[in-house]
Amino acid sequence: MWEDHYFASQSIILNSEEEEQTYQRATHTYVSSVVRDMTEEDKKAFLEEISTKTINETPLTSINGKDTYVDEPYRKLRLLRRRLSDPLWAQIRLEAKNILDTEPDAGPQLYEHVLRQPSLVDALASVIAHEIGTELMPATALLALILDQLQLSDDINLHLDLIASTNRDPSKESTALNALLFHQGLHALVCYRVAHRLWQAGRTGLAYYMQSTVSSRYSADIHPAAEIDGGLYLNVGGGVVIGETARVGKDCTILQGVTLGGTGKEVFDRHPKISDGVILHCGACVLGNINVGRGAIITAKSIVTKEVPELARVSGVPASVKSYRELRNDLFSQASSGDDGDDDDCDLDCQMKKKYESYLEAFQELVEIESCMSNGENDCSDALDEMLKSHV
Numbered sequence: 001m002w003e004d005h006y007f008a009s010q011s012i013i014l015n016s017e018e019e020e021q022t023y024q025r026a027t028h029t030y031v032s033s034v035v036r037d038m039t040e041e042d043k044k045a046f047l048e049e050i051s052t053k054t055i056n057e058t059p060l061t062s063i064n065g066k067d068t069y070v071d072e073p074y075r076k077l078r079l080l081r082r083r084l085s086d087p088l089w090a091q092i093r094l095e096a097k098n099i100l101d102t103e104p105d106a107g108p109q110l111y112e113h114v115l116r117q118p119s120l121v122d123a124l125a126s127v128i129a130h131e132i133g134t135e136l137m138p139a140t141a142l143l144a145l146i147l148d149q150l151q152l153s154d155d156i157n158l159h160l161d162l163i164a165s166t167n168r169d170p171s172k173e174s175t176a177l178n179a180l181l182f183h184q185g186l187h188a189l190v191c192y193r194v195a196h197r198l199w200q201a202g203r204t205g206l207a208y209y210m211q212s213t214v215s216s217r218y219s220a221d222i223h224p225a226a227e228i229d230g231g232l233y234l235n236v237g238g239g240v241v242i243g244e245t246a247r248v249g250k251d252c253t254i255l256q257g258v259t260l261g262g263t264g265k266e267v268f269d270r271h272p273k274i275s276d277g278v279i280l281h282c283g284a285c286v287l288g289n290i291n292v293g294r295g296a297i298i299t300a301k302s303i304v305t306k307e308v309p310e311l312a313r314v315s316g317v318p319a320s321v322k323s324y325r326e327l328r329n330d331l332f333s334q335a336s337s338g339d340d341g342d343d344d345d346c347d348l349d350c351q352m353k354k355k356y357e358s359y360l361e362a363f364q365e366l367v368e369i370e371s372c373m374s375n376g377e378n379d380c381s382d383a384l385d386e387m388l389k390s391h392v
Helices: 004-012 017-027 040-049 060-064 075-083 087-102 104-115 120-132 139-149 152-167 176-182 184-200 204-218 329-336 348-374 380-390
Strands: 220-222 240-242 259-261 285-287 312-315 320-324
Touching: 040 087, 040 348, 075 152, 075 348, 087 104, 087 120, 087 152, 087 176, 087 348, 104 120, 104 176, 120 139, 120 152, 120 176, 120 184, 120 204, 139 184, 152 176, 152 184, 152 348, 176 184, 184 204, 184 220, 204 220, 348 380
Parallel strands: 220 240, 240 259, 259 285
Antiparallel strands: 312 320
């Protein structure tokens, strides 16, 4: 199942950038079994509810700052982000409410971490703060730290990380709610993204504290200076090590026991560079400042010390190329079907994909405005006000 997720995306890389983007969005969707089991009338009502035209109930006075004396530069941006209707978060809340019908004893956990939270990132922050809180750094302080450090680009990456943690988990019990509450690889990624922002801000001591806490709690030793894109499925059951100068691309899969380390013979830039769509199986070691090409597969227990071509399947100690993955355009055709036409003409998966596309497009606009504000450009406020008007 991990390989099928990437076959078509690797083939579309050879074509236009627009087609590649279309497929990748198609892979970044999640449809809950709770929604699938609804009656047609309930499905229609749910799809209307999560339309991007639907606004979450954040008061306009709060966004415009009329009810507070706090003048924080990014405040309006973050509150506007909460007004975007998130299809993934809507389904997680639906799953939580459904669980309450059969497991009422789960009420305190679900209310604390899901139902009372305003967004997906707030929910993740709540879960993790209570998991790794200590006497030195209590949950309340950690919660404030996580929400303060994460930027909107991190929010998108965590959104994609959670979908990857759900869709690529081989368990049939895999749901977005379970991933949110219990997937340790996802929780480790959240902590890494916080530590990475601390590292970029020069707060290296606190970044190392986060790394140490995550290493002892989740068995994932990820250096805060490493660079990791969104859509990563991380399984930390047997421990994962990612070095300081390592870079991991989009939509990768890293299973337990993987090491992205150095050879001990290099200094400074000394760790691997993993391209998009790479799969690293259990116990694989990639050592040194080498590139692993798009869509490559490193089989279990392999030790890689040389460059890996695109779409190659490598194995052994030392690893060598055993075969190449074949391109499968049929998966791309299936993912692209239903893009045109009215919602009434496509199935549930097609309609949900459109909801995700609309949501991610609007979210990306906010990310660009945030980047504009960070660079000190003057036209950021006008773009933000224009987007605010479009969502009122």
